[in-house]
Amino acid sequence: MTIQRPFILPNCTLNLEGISNSFSDAVLGESLDVLLRLECQFGDLKKPLIGGLDLLNSLIQATNQCTQSWMSGVPHRRLTQLNQDESAVHLLPKEEDGFELTIPTELLNETPSDTDGPVQVGLTTLQLFDLVEALDQLLADQQTLPNLSLAVRPLSRAEAASGQGLQKSASAVVGAASVAIAASIFYLLPVPQASAPPKDPPKAEPTSTETPAPGTLPGVPPIQVSPSPGESPGESPNLESTEESPSPDASPEPEASP
Amino acid sequence: MQADSPTEQFTSPILKTLPDPDVPAQVCPRRTRIQLDFVLLAIEALDLYASELMLMSLEELQLQDVIENRVDFWQSRNTNPLRRSHQRDSLSLDKAKALVAVGCHIARRQTAQVRQLLNVQRQLAAKQLTPDHSVPLANYLERFRRHFRSRMNPNRTAIAAYKENERLDELALSLLEQVLFCTGTAGMERFWSSLFDGEVA
Numbered sequence: 001m002t003i004q005r006p007f008i009l010p011n012c013t014l015n016l017e018g019i020s021n022s023f024s025d026a027v028l029g030e031s032l033d034v035l036l037r038l039e040c041q042f043g044d045l046k047k048p049l050i051g052g053l054d055l056l057n058s059l060i061q062a063t064n065q066c067t068q069s070w071m072s073g074v075p076h077r078r079l080t081q082l083n084q085d086e087s088a089v090h091l092l093p094k095e096e097d098g099f100e101l102t103i104p105t106e107l108l109n110e111t112p113s114d115t116d117g118p119v120q121v122g123l124t125t126l127q128l129f130d131l132v133e134a135l136d137q138l139l140a141d142q143q144t145l146p147n148l149s150l151a152v153r154p155l156s157r158a159e160a161a162s163g164q165g166l167q168k169s170a171s172a173v174v175g176a177a178s179v180a181i182a183a184s185i186f187y188l189l190p191v192p193q194a195s196a197p198p199k200d201p202p203k204a205e206p207t208s209t210e211t212p213a214p215g216t217l218p219g220v221p222p223i224q225v226s227p228s229p230g231e232s233p234g235e236s237p238n239l240e241s242t243e244e245s246p247s248p249d250a251s252p253e254p255e256a257s258p
Numbered sequence: 259m260q261a262d263s264p265t266e267q268f269t270s271p272i273l274k275t276l277p278d279p280d281v282p283a284q285v286c287p288r289r290t291r292i293q294l295d296f297v298l299l300a301i302e303a304l305d306l307y308a309s310e311l312m313l314m315s316l317e318e319l320q321l322q323d324v325i326e327n328r329v330d331f332w333q334s335r336n337t338n339p340l341r342r343s344h345q346r347d348s349l350s351l352d353k354a355k356a357l358v359a360v361g362c363h364i365a366r367r368q369t370a371q372v373r374q375l376l377n378v379q380r381q382l383a384a385k386q387l388t389p390d391h392s393v394p395l396a397n398y399l400e401r402f403r404r405h406f407r408s409r410m411n412p413n414r415t416a417i418a419a420y421k422e423n424e425r426l427d428e429l430a431l432s433l434l435e436q437v438l439f440c441t442g443t444a445g446m447e448r449f450w451s452s453l454f455d456g457e458v459a
Contacts, residue, residue, distance in 0.1 A: 010373075067439065067448065068448065068451060068452055068455065069455070071436055071439055071448065071449065071452035072293070072452035072453070072455035072456070073455075074455035074456040097383070124380060125376065125435045125438070126373065126376055126377065126380070126438070129438050129439060129442065132439070132442065133442045133443060136442055136443040136444040137443050139444070140443050140444070152444065152447045152448055152451045153277075153451055154279055154451045154452070154453070154454035154455045154456075154457065154458050155455040155456050155458075156456075156458050156459060157456055157457070157458070157459065159456075160455060160456025
């Protein structure tokens, strides 16, 4: 006697038919261990698709891979290569919105009469969620194909497509390129010539109206307590232009100088 | 005898359900922290009481040993480097698991609302109408914009990209779709796994 297990969601229906090869559980009932027929209706399909365990396995793999990458925004590096396998179900996000599921006719028991090639199904995000949810409920049901399992795991660095990494690190690349361009421009610029120091020490500042305290170096800011003994007074007037002339009160005491 | 030892620490079953990814130093990478916080932000925009419900569900899910109180919860969220009040603390895997668990727990309560909003959004898009034409959708987007702008640091380049409402609405709708997948039977495992895509050895 065949066992039927339906998994019904608003946008997806999976009907499994199979037989049990184990003793039935008193509480949980019979276990569907061998799948004979899978009927699924989802997305914009006009007629349900009918297949077997290969179709179910391929649907689980394709939906898992695409959902994982779509949720994280990190595409699978080998997704293009994997999609070249024409004997498996493929699921890819569309350019604009939604997803497209491609099912090869080899996985179907009955080929739809209106098409020769693989069956193409358009899915919205909600429809994809319902398909994934129906498959997850099936996988979680210990009384339906208990040997069927799926390990959800993150993509490794090697599997993650480099395109995403490039997109995310674009600002870093632009920054590094800007530094390189700026460096090459500055390399071409002539080295500025250092202006020779004035040969004659400038005279005492004519504009200064206040006379510094005896022994105080002109132009030394008040907070600078001890000017270097080696400094000649003639080297400091350049500072005079930016600093106020020290008042006699605020100027360091001559005794403080070494 | 060892099982009866009083010093043995209790571990929530949820922490055992989610596997430890092979990440450096066993702390969450930058993208994980950002993505996790953003999805929780979308859940909070769906329900004004979501933050309180998340705090309450810590006890319900026996996770109060991992995230002890409101401050701990707030500090864990602030490990998102794009937040205004970002602190340079690391986010341990256990704390991230606890955040994922409470987020998915609350998201499941919002399943009907999320489905309705996504249905409406699709219908409006088919008619080439903006989301403002639906009051529930406009409310969600408005709350998300308010939460996002009040909590995220506008000086960060990644946040400055969402200066315009249209860009921020796109992010809010994209996160709403992710919240939908968090509500599923294996939603917690799928969400947890997606947080570490391209980050593990």
